[in-house]
Amino acid sequence: MSLDPLDKIRASVLEEITPMLPPAWDVKPGIYKLDTLSKITVFCEYTRIEPLPEAPLGHARCAFELAVIPPLADIAKAENAVDEYVVDLVLALDRHTWISWSLAEKKIFADVYTGWSVTVSAIASISKTTP
Amino acid sequence: MALVGLTPFQALVGFSVGSDEFTPALAEARFQPVAGTTSEFTDITGVKTRFTSESGYDLILNYAQDWDTAGSLAHYLLTHNGDEATVTLEVPGGSFTATVTCVSGDIGGTGTGVAQASVTLPVKTGPTWTADA
Numbered sequence: 001m002s003l004d005p006l007d008k009i010r011a012s013v014l015e016e017i018t019p020m021l022p023p024a025w026d027v028k029p030g031i032y033k034l035d036t037l038s039k040i041t042v043f044c045e046y047t048r049i050e051p052l053p054e055a056p057l058g059h060a061r062c063a064f065e066l067a068v069i070p071p072l073a074d075i076a077k078a079e080n081a082v083d084e085y086v087v088d089l090v091l092a093l094d095r096h097t098w099i100s101w102s103l104a105e106k107k108i109f110a111d112v113y114t115g116w117s118v119t120v121s122a123i124a125s126i127s128k129t130t131p
Numbered sequence: 132m133a134l135v136g137l138t139p140f141q142a143l144v145g146f147s148v149g150s151d152e153f154t155p156a157l158a159e160a161r162f163q164p165v166a167g168t169t170s171e172f173t174d175i176t177g178v179k180t181r182f183t184s185e186s187g188y189d190l191i192l193n194y195a196q197d198w199d200t201a202g203s204l205a206h207y208l209l210t211h212n213g214d215e216a217t218v219t220l221e222v223p224g225g226s227f228t229a230t231v232t233c234v235s236g237d238i239g240g241t242g243t244g245v246a247q248a249s250v251t252l253p254v255k256t257g258p259t260w261t262a263d264a
Contacts, residue, residue: 055139095154097140097223123139 009062009124010046016099017044017066017120020092022085034110037071040081052123061121067107069115078114086116098123138223145221146192153204158247159193160220162227162258188254190218190231196238196246208250209235215255229257 004012010029018027025040032043048063068086072078086104093101104118146153146160167184174180197203212235220227232255236248 052139055137059137059139095144097144100141123141125137 004124006049006060006062006124006126009122010044010064013062013064013099013120013122014044016096017042017089017093020089025085032067032069032109034069034071034112037069037113040068040070043067043069048121050121059123059125062124063119063121066118066120067109067115068118069109069113071113073112075114082115086118090118093120140223144223145219145226147219148204148207148216151202151207153194153207156194156197156204157192158195159191161191162188162220162229162254163191163251165189188229188258190229190252190254191249192236192252193247193249194236196236196240196248205236205238205248208233209238218252220258225260225262227258227260229259230255 014027014029021027021042022040025042027042027044029044029046031045032041043066045065045067046062047065050061050063052059052061068082070078070081072081090101090104093099099120099122101118101120104116106114107117108114143154143157143160146157164186165188167186169181169183172180172182192204194204196205198205200206211233214233215230216233218229218231220229231252234250234252236250237246238248240246
């Protein structure tokens with residue numbers, strides 16, 4: 001198992017997280033877009049890069065905001081559709097060797113859909129892959 | 132001079148005593164070295180030479196107490212206080228096995244905090260590395 005260079009890290013995190021989510025859900029990179037949602041979607045937005053104190057030369061901690069959005073206007077239905085699966089996701093991440101989570105918070109996106117914002121961070125090595 | 136790559140990992144992967152896995156109970160499982168004895172020799176010109184034996188190890192466990200579950204780590208250590216046990220610590224790439232002497236941990240705790248315990252088990256032999264197949 002090797003760590004990913006920073007430019008591949010988002011794809012690797014999505015690859016690791018997808019099996020932890022129900023197969024019917026969509027997983028997409030980038031910031032959330034609400035206009036074309038047809039099924040429950042998890043958006044993975046790359047938000048922060050911090051140094052890694054335990055191995056500072058050549059490694060970093062990359063943080064991602066996962067936006068879990070069920071396209072259901074009724075709040076109770078939205079909560080029933082996603083709440084337990086978000087718990088499954090964070091508990092699965094507990095055992096992961098290079099991805100950790102720090103917070104999962106209920107959030108209302110664009111005043112329309114009730115979902116979750118999950119903060120995860122991954123250990124990455126800073127070496128760009130040659131194009 | 133060859134550059135050796137590095138793959139850091141997030142510490143707790145798996146911990147078992149004998150055939151029981153106790154990973155969910157643990158906040159920390161760590162084999163900590165115990166320095167060997169050192170003797171110094173200073174020759175007539177004042178140059179110091181230090182001789183040291185190999186380090187030994189202690190197994191440090193920080194875990195949550197659970198007295199309700201029959202086979203919990205808390206009960207295990209209480210029942211086997213003073214007995215030897217074989218422990219396995221998993222890391223990415225393989226596992227470490229060692230023989231330790233069990234020591235019973237804290238019982239009870241403070242106010243509204245989660246009851247936890249901290250023990251240091253002396254390692255009799257090991258840890259021995261076995262790489263994953």
